Amino acid sequence: MVTAPLTLAEVSESDLLRRIFPFFEAGPSLAVGPGDDAAVLRTGATTVATTDSMIRGRDWLDEWSTPADVATKVLTQNLADVAAMGARSTAVLVSLVADPATSLDWAVEFARTLGAEAASVGVVVAGGDLSSAPDGVLLVSVTALGDLGHRQPVLRSGARPGDVLAVGGSLGRSAAGLALLHDGTDPRTPPPGIRAECVHHHLRPRAPLAEGPRAADSGASSMIDLSDGLLRDGHRIAEASGVRLDLHGEGLAPFVASLAQAVGDRALDCILAGGEEHSLLATFPGDLPEGWRPIGTVVEGSGVALDGVVQQPRGWDHFLPPEASEDGA
Amino acid sequence: MVTAPLTLAEVSESDLLRRIFPFFEAGPSLAVGPGDDAAVLRTGATTVATTDSMIRGRDWLDEWSTPADVATKVLTQNLADVAAMGARSTAVLVSLVADPATSLDWAVEFARTLGAEAASVGVVVAGGDLSSAPDGVLLVSVTALGDLGHRQPVLRSGARPGDVLAVGGSLGRSAAGLALLHDGTDPRTPPPGIRAECVHHHLRPRAPLAEGPRAADSGASSMIDLSDGLLRDGHRIAEASGVRLDLHGEGLAPFVASLAQAVGDRALDCILAGGEEHSLLATFPGDLPEGWRPIGTVVEGSGVALDGVVQQPRGWDHFLPPEASEDGA
Structure with missing residues (x-):
């Protein structure tokens, strides 16, 4: 007998959070992590901030991309934007907006990979958002925050003839x-x-x-x-x-x-x-x-x-x- | 003769950005605003961060909600989360993930209201993301950042008998x-x-x-x-x-x-x-x-x-x- 995989509709929001929070490691920059109204981060004098989303059917196809692929890609898109300012990423917020018929396994594998990939580059997953979506919709979104340290931000506007x-x-x-x-x-x-x-x-x-x-x-x-x-x-x-x-x-x-x-x-x-x-x-x-x-x-x-x-x-x-x-x- | 309203598919991403950036006022907390790879914000020793999304068909119905309503609601959801930590919101990032058939007017009115509502409470729109979505999908997302000042964050975990x-x-x-x-x-x-x-x-x-x-x-x-x-x-x-x-x-x-x-x-x-x-x-x-x-x-x-x-x-x-x-x- 084959049992159908569990969907998000079969677990509560708090059940799902309990399953995925353990994937998110703490770090010295995180004063208050996932689970409260908002995260609290220890920051420097400036903070770099960017956000980027991926939606199934436009930004990936399930035939080609696993949840681990999607997690890595949406994370990379954001961390690269922070790097392009000359900064080091410190923390991300993650959103999952999903049709309740989405398999629980997809969400768990997405969160597991996101946590592991973030940790591998010294970035904490500080919080995020879970929301339900109409039939067939699956969207993931990341906001990355970064630290410039002593550096000035490197803008798009500073190129000069001769460079x-x-x-x-x-x-x-x-x-x-x-x-x-x-x-x-x-x-x-x-x-x-x-x-x-x-x-x-x-x-x-x-x-x-x-x-x-x-x-x-x-x-x-x-x-x-x-x-x-x-x-x-x-x-x-x-x-x-x-x-x-x-x-x-x-x-x-x-x-x-x-x-x-x-x-x-x-x-x-x-x-x-x-x-x-x-x-x-x-x-x-x-x-x-x-x-x-x-x-x-x-x-x-x-x-x-x-x-x-x-x-x-x-x-x-x-x-x-x-x-x-x-x-x- | 009635002309059909313009859709997002009829303007380029850069055209759309040129139309909406003027709605976002600068502020003292914003070192680098919309238009580069990431925003740069002047921050204190701690930064409060939260994110929340709304998707058409689950979180609002076009029959009831105007783009101005949606802008106000998604902003409020986020600013209230920052307030619930005891902090003052300083900046938001905004994402619009939209079917290219979405009317340009919807996007412009959303952005106009978001900018005005944010400015009315001293919050700058620091950046965001525009992405296309499959047919019929319209999603808006905000990430809010806030400043605790001298305060300790107020968590959910501090209630004691007698309070x-x-x-x-x-x-x-x-x-x-x-x-x-x-x-x-x-x-x-x-x-x-x-x-x-x-x-x-x-x-x-x-x-x-x-x-x-x-x-x-x-x-x-x-x-x-x-x-x-x-x-x-x-x-x-x-x-x-x-x-x-x-x-x-x-x-x-x-x-x-x-x-x-x-x-x-x-x-x-x-x-x-x-x-x-x-x-x-x-x-x-x-x-x-x-x-x-x-x-x-x-x-x-x-x-x-x-x-x-x-x-x-x-x-x-x-x-x-x-x-x-x-x-x-």
Whole structure:
């Protein structure tokens, strides 16, 4: 006899909280943790704050993504935004807005992974919200808080002509992974090597979080998290700073060569327009921090160019239809 | 010729942001506002943080609630949670997760009201998130941050036998308003007087935010925001503190008498089990702050009683079916 898995409708809110609170480790920054009206955090003179949501059917598909994948991705999206200010994440709040028919196992596995992934980078889960949703809806949301320490925030607006444009982390891997999934690659058993790395990065990205504060310490003049594609996010720096970013094909070549092993001639498009990478794009007036790779320069003008040829902003835009908002896959 | 109203699908994310950012006033606590990867806030030694969402079809109906109503309600839910810790809200992050077919007017009016309501209580809108959702889905989410100043947080766990149980604000009005709407009352033109007040409080609640820090300054031993009903939220204090809350019919009588003019013999049920009131329930070992009204005492035991008769926890539970989770309406 097979027993149907329990749904959220079969447990009370307090039952569910009792099951998931143990996944959330305390930490020195947490004065009052989950379970009261609000969390209380020990903070510095400034606090960095950002929020990002994922909803099933737009931001993930259950056919491809496990609850652990979703937990890792929504956490990474937020922590990368904090890192892109030059800050270190300290705490997150987590929301689950779910159809009561959602399986209890999904919610528990989501919370378990979120707690473990947060703890692995020194972030406490300070609180959150559970709410019910209409039929079929499943949404997760994270708010991340961070600490700049002694640093000034690194904004999008500080790039100046003559700065070197550089990337901390990978390029195009998430989009390549998505392309491979669309090609029919099994998300659980992708071919080993670069293809597995791309699929894994799409489903369960981790961001180079330590590079944010490191870039700030190295004098980064501007920085952004690559969430919507190199062109679209590059345009944001260009617009905020009143400059042009000129990408160099030579700088991108190693990224293209590596990615071509996974997706062939789609590699450059994945790199230019692929979203959800969560690497850091920054400009530096002086030496690059170790491990950062130069991919262009800041020049007078506007927009983003590739070897001097102006590029239209492509990449993810939430509300535009697909023909106007390519995600590069 | 009638032109169809613009939808979110007809504007880009950056267009939409350009339309709504002007509604968000800056303030001294905001070092970096909306438009970068994350907000940067000036904070004290501790920061209070909470988050709450509302989704169309479960938390509001478009037939009853305008975007201004929804903005006010989701803001109040969060600010009341901060107040219930004894803190003053300083900043919010706001998310809109919307079907691209959502009208642009809805989003703009939501943002306009949220900005105005936040500014009216000295809170800055520091940032947020825009995301697209599958067909028909419309969700709004707020994260509120607050400052305790010199105060210790007031937890749910500090109630002690002998303390006086008191309420800052109204009781049962939101549930009574919801009952009137179910009765067929027009949400835009309810009968004047107490019935209009109840409908208005249900659709567009405002919380007695200043009472939170005031209760803390008066030595409140425990405090909670009345979001899920007097019995259910009372149980939370009782459980966290290891005590019983004994409600006094005499103390509730003025609330019942007032509400009976709107909903007749349903008044007591609205008061005991009605959610979304966003008044503050607290316990005091000494004198009550001015304006707070005593409604019971803390005694040895567990759970919540009414004149000595133990009451089952009723009130809103997000995942239980309606028969197990009465919202008092």
